[in-house]
Amino acid sequence: RKEVEQDPGPFNVPEGATVAFNCTYSNSASQSFFWYRQDCRKEPKLLMSVYSSGNEDGRFTAQLNRASQYISLLIRDSKLSDSATYLCVVTSFTGNQFYFGTGTSLTVIP
Amino acid sequence: EPEVTQTPSHQVTQMGQEVILRCVPISNHLYFYWYRQILGQKVEFLVSFYNNEISEKSEIFDDQFSVERPDGSNFTLKIRSTKLEDSAMYFCASKGETVNTGELFFGEGSRLTVL
Numbered sequence: 255r256k257e258v259e260q261d262p263g264p265f266n267v268p269e270g271a272t273v274a275f276n277c278t279y280s281n282s283a284s285q286s287f288f289w290y291r292q293d294c295r296k297e298p299k300l301l302m303s304v305y306s307s308g309n310e311d312g313r314f315t316a317q318l319n320r321a322s323q324y325i326s327l328l329i330r331d332s333k334l335s336d337s338a339t340y341l342c343v344v345t346s347f348t349g350n351q352f353y354f355g356t357g358t359s360l361t362v363i364p
Numbered sequence: 365e366p367e368v369t370q371t372p373s374h375q376v377t378q379m380g381q382e383v384i385l386r387c388v389p390i391s392n393h394l395y396f397y398w399y400r401q402i403l404g405q406k407v408e409f410l411v412s413f414y415n416n417e418i419s420e421k422s423e424i425f426d427d428q429f430s431v432e433r434p435d436g437s438n439f440t441l442k443i444r445s446t447k448l449e450d451s452a453m454y455f456c457a458s459k460g461e462t463v464n465t466g467e468l469f470f471g472e473g474s475r476l477t478v479l
């Protein structure tokens with residue numbers, strides 16, 4: 255079983271749309287959770303950490319449901335610059351090993 | 365802002381040759397990692413390094429691979445005898461000063477092309 259599974263995508267949405275990505279993880283003892291963004295042929299960059307209480311950063315909202323082992327990312331009012339691959343990342347119990355999902359590709363269309 | 369730096373940005377080599385990829389992690393970080401990403405595929409874990417030794421490695425990290433932190437700043441990945449399937453982007457990453465928390469910071473990657 256994969257450590258982290260994500261929606262396969264791709265998602266093609268018009269500017270201004272709201273889009274949601276989902277992710278599930280297999281290890282109930284995982285300590286930390288993140289969404290990373292990866293532009294084509296670039297390194298992954300942290301978008302936001304994900305906390306049990308849910309957290310918001312501008313147009314981005316992340317949610318964690320530990321009981322269901324489920325993580326989500328909501329992007330409101332999509333911009334062209336949001337086009338990228340979004341990676342769900344979950345750590346081990348120790349927090350020192352990071353497991354990546356396959357990524358979900360988003361293209362925002364004018 | 366502190367960053368992870370990697371060299372070279374792109375290396376082309378012949379099959380069977382040795383390659384060394386270099387990384388300078390963020391200076392006060394404790395954990396260091398190598399990941400690879402074959403074009404169009406997912407980010408794959410290779411190895412993690414803590415306290416001057418390998419803490420975990422994946423199935424990919426076989427005897428052809430080795431890592432070293434020779435001088436307290438550089439963190440290198442060596443591939444002894446490259447194969448065609450080693451062609452990929454190799455990312456170095458480091459994790460913050462607190463041992464059991466924090467996010468990964470990635471370098472810009474070294475693209476390896478094996479001919």
